Amino acid sequence: MDVVDQLGAMREGKMSRRAFTRSLLASGVAIASVPVGARRAMAAAEDQGTYFTWGGYDIPELFQPYNEANGELPNFAVFGGSEEALTKMRGGFVVDVSHPCNSALPRWVKTGLFQSIDTSRLSNWPDVMPELVDLPGNMAEGNDIWMAPFDWGQTSITYRTDLIDLEGEEESWDILWDPKYKGKLGSLGAGADAWWIGAIKAGVPFDQLDTPEAFEKIAAVMREQRPLIRTYTDDNTTLEQALSSGEMVASMTWNSSAVQLQAEGVPVKFAKPKEGALTWVCGLMVHKDAPKLDKAYEIIDSLISVESGKFLIGDYGYGHSNKKAFDEFDEETLTGLGLSKNPIEILQAGHFQIPQTQEWETKMNEMFEQIKAGF
Known part of the structure; x- marks a missing residue:
């Protein structure tokens, strides 16, 4: 498969960005950084939601349910750190879903840039581990939450x-x-x-x-x-x-x-x-002016699905918020990855960010x- 074929496969969701990058490097092709605006323009069609996330999470493997429902992946915009992301959104960059971590949560909420999450719109919410929801500053009015936990x-x-x-x-x-x-x-x-x-x-x-x-x-x-x-x-x-x-x-x-x-x-x-x-927990927040609110909920539901959890655990070695995703692995495998079906065991074993x-x-x-x- 040549570079053009690989690029097409990546855009169609048949090849991950990580695999594409490694393939190019193995072939001696240099990779240049692409600005966020350019990434957004090059991504999926305009009728799809936009996910603002860390590098490495803008991959098809985390969006199987979304891709099956829409025939395309979401748009992706990538940041290097949560403070960078928040600064861009304060400056007027509007997305549907963004991906902060627990240490940033109260500061993000305080900006007024986000809306609480109606968890009744998420089919996978009943399987999300409650220990990961119960974070400082995460509860909003009406028993809604600000951040849906995703990875830890x-x-x-x-x-x-x-x-x-x-x-x-x-x-x-x-x-x-x-x-x-x-x-x-x-x-x-x-x-x-x-x-x-x-x-x-x-x-x-x-x-x-x-x-x-x-x-x-x-x-x-x-x-x-x-x-x-x-x-x-x-x-x-x-x-x-x-x-x-x-x-x-x-x-x-x-x-x-x-x-x-x-x-x-x-x-x-x-x-x-x-x-x-x-140790840390990261999750998903919805912008108050999300242009594609329905797609925002589809993005979140895809990320907290068992399919995404299986990939995140098995390929990245991260914990996932969906408890059913852990049923895809035996205890020996989880131990080898340094994980547990009880996230508190891992989070409390280290220094949890405040x-x-x-x-x-x-x-x-x-x-x-x-x-x-x-x-």
Whole structure:
């Protein structure tokens, strides 16, 4: 199949964006970043809804029910971090459904840009795990909710087991601060992950983040790490390729990177740091001016379906909000993925993000960008 055929297959939903990208790279074809506006224009027909999401979720495998009902995929717009997404929507970018995480939820609600979700319009809602719905700031008036939970998981370290020798020591966040790996370490590029990891490294409890002392401690460890990092990026594929080639020996990643690399035969492991991993729940919110409200509910219903859950668990290694999706896997498989049918077991085993104020978020992002720039 040549590049033109592959592009057609991707647009028709027969080939995932991830598979398409890997195929091009294997053929020596360079990939250029496409602006959000261009992505939207190139996507599905104008009568479809628009889903604003993280890179890697704009794939056909998560939209089988939607595709079957509409004959096409939704439009996709991609962001690198939730603060970037919120800034664009505050600036007038209107979508149908967006994909924040629990730490951003109260701030997103406070903007007034979103409408509560009428769960009676979702056929899969009865199978959504209630533990994932019960998040700070998620209940709206009339027993509706602001965010329908979709995926949950961890941020930890994916490392090459053949290139890092722990010498009998426990796995630790110290790997990403080890001078002997200078220039061979990677990190997610958004403060929404990296700054919180810095807090774990600095020993700052999440309920004490918003103090001058906490900022100083976290900034100090992030500055200590800066000379060691080869790449800061929110493009998972970039991190995975560098780990696969051996260009990097370890990187901060989400669950999916380790699962993808293991499936390709790359000797990696998703660490269980002795200090604890970062844990999170992400979900789906409806814009108050959603142009295609009916399609918005179809997008959400597709994402919380068993079909999408089976893919998300099996191929990405993330937890899913539909409890029936876990019935597709035996306990041994789930344990191997670091998952459980009881999400609280996983979420409470790590450090669960606590929502912060917009002022804190702005200050944190400004500080982290300065540190990444070498200041």
